[in-house]
Amino acid sequence: MKIALVGYGKMGHMIEQAARDKGHVIVCTVDLFAEDATCITNDTSQMVQAIKDSGAEGIIEFSHPASVMANLTALIPLRLPLVVGTTGWKDNLAQITEQVEQNKTALLHASNFSxxxxxxxxxxxxxxxxxxxxxxxxxxxxxxxxxxxxxxxxxxxxxxxxxxxxxxxxxxxxxxxxxxxxxxxxxxxxxxxxxxxxxxxxxxxxxxxxxxxxxxxxARNREGFALGAVRALEWLSTSGLDNKPRAGVFTMDDVFSEL
Ligand SMILES: NC(=O)c1ccc[n+]([C@@H]2O[C@H](COP(=O)([O-])OP(=O)(O)OC[C@H]3O[C@@H](n4cnc5c(N)ncnc54)[C@H](O)[C@@H]3O)[C@@H](O)[C@H]2O)c1
Structure with missing residues (x-):
């Protein structure tokens, strides 16, 4: 799967490794500052364009609580499976759920992906x-x-x-x-x-x-979070039990309930 990472800090780099180990390709990395990111910007429209150009099939967002709402609002209309690890936005869950439903897309969030x-x-x-x-x-x-x-x-x-x-x-x-x-x-x-x-x-x-x-x-280290985020994106990209693409807002509970 071709994956875009938004937020290329400690978790972004660990997720990149975990995704590669599972045979995925990281086609785009977006960050405010990280010099090794493929797109360095604080402009959400540039972020969206870079992700579109990359051909990404899914997105994993681990940035900062101050950035996450603007990022999600810009990313949801792309209608790609979107996994969100950034914390500190749950007060706005109803607003994000409405946007996800309007766009008929799929988002999965968890305060702990391990x-x-x-x-x-x-x-x-x-x-x-x-x-x-x-x-x-x-x-x-x-x-x-x-x-x-x-x-x-x-x-x-x-x-x-x-x-x-x-x-x-x-x-x-x-x-x-x-x-x-x-x-x-x-x-x-x-x-x-x-x-x-x-x-x-x-x-x-x-x-x-x-x-x-x-x-x-x-926990021994943060590898469990990275691996869990990749598994979450894999799950979100598969069809649901009704054989239709998943749509709506999910958590890791949904992933585990299908085990
Ligand atoms: N859900 C989980 O399982 C889990 C696990 C670990 C960390 N986290 C959360 O993930 C987030 C990131 O953690 P981290 O350890 O990687 O932090 P970090 O500080 O190492 O990296 C965050 C990166 O995001 C970048 N960033 C900030 N705003 C951005 C924006 N608008 N667009 C693109 N990039 C932006 C920063 O420049 C930084 O490089 C935090 O909110 C943390 O609490 C969640």
């Missing part, structure tokens, strides 16, 4: 469903990341928390800040630490007076 993390979401959901049948267990969540990360808790921990809330009726609310009170039994406590170079560790505890069940996902 195959392992997406497996972990499903493992946690099933574990929470099972554990919720036993009153003795309380639940809490923890994550650690490198000290360059600006947001906390991580989007991934919030997604894990969502899986717990959906499957554990006794938990109804999240506490993400330091609590000055002991938590109510229906509160799910999330904690974050920023330290050193940790690529990302997420833990779920199910704790009873007798024992603890601890589930942990530990």
């Amino acid at each position: 195959v392992g993390v997406n497996l972990f979401y499903r493992i946690v959901a099933e574990a929470a469903r099972l554990v919720s049948q036993f009153d003795a267990y309380d639940t809490g969540l923890f994550e650690s990341h490198h000290n360059q990360k600006v947001d906390s808790p991580s989007g991934t921990l919030l997604d894990i928390a969502k899986k717990v809330l959906e499957n554990m009726p006794s938990k109804k609310r999240l506490i993400t800040n330091c609590s000055q009170n002991k938590p109510e039994s229906d509160e799910l406590h999330l904690a974050s630490v920023r330290v050193g170079s940790v690529p990302g560790t997420h833990t779920v505890w199910f704790d009873s007076p007798a024992d603890t069940i601890e589930l942990t996902h530990t």
Whole structure:
């Protein structure tokens, strides 16, 4: 498949390698500054023209939260399968969904493309469903990341928390800040630490007076994100179960639900 990359930073370069390893061809790389990009521009119409000229059959966007909305608005009318890894735009999901539907095209977004993390979401959901049948267990969540990360808790921990809330009726609310009170039994406590170079560790505890069940996902590096983004574009470019080209807004949940 011929792929265009928008945002040619750390992730863009890793995605290029992962895509090449799977036999794809990177036909266009767009960036604001990266000297090795094939198109260096801050003008979205130049970006669109470069992608059209390249003959790309799909696009992967990993740029910057400040750029992503303008990029998506310009890229969607190209009507190419579009995978978005940039974070920080989900407040505008309804607007993007409307544009995708108007253009009858397909977009897939995820705050975490790692195959392992997406497996972990499903493992946690099933574990929470099972554990919720036993009153003795309380639940809490923890994550650690490198000290360059600006947001906390991580989007991934919030997604894990969502899986717990959906499957554990006794938990109804999240506490993400330091609590000055002991938590109510229906509160799910999330904690974050920023330290050193940790690529990302997420833990779920199910704790009873007798024992603890601890589930942990530990990222070793960012390769899992790159590989997951390429797999997502491959999936988005295949026909759906109805044998028609996929159309609409998808997440990694949709990819995994077809496994
Ligand atoms: N969803 C996931 O699994 C996942 C994983 C890792 C990173 N991310 C997100 O991906 C984004 C990029 O991460 P990174 O580590 O590659 O960052 P990075 O800073 O290394 O690279 C981002 C690149 O995008 C370029 N850029 C900025 N605005 C642009 C624009 N308008 N057009 C083209 N290029 C533009 C920058 O010049 C830079 O080279 C961040 O938002 C990060 O949080 C998501």
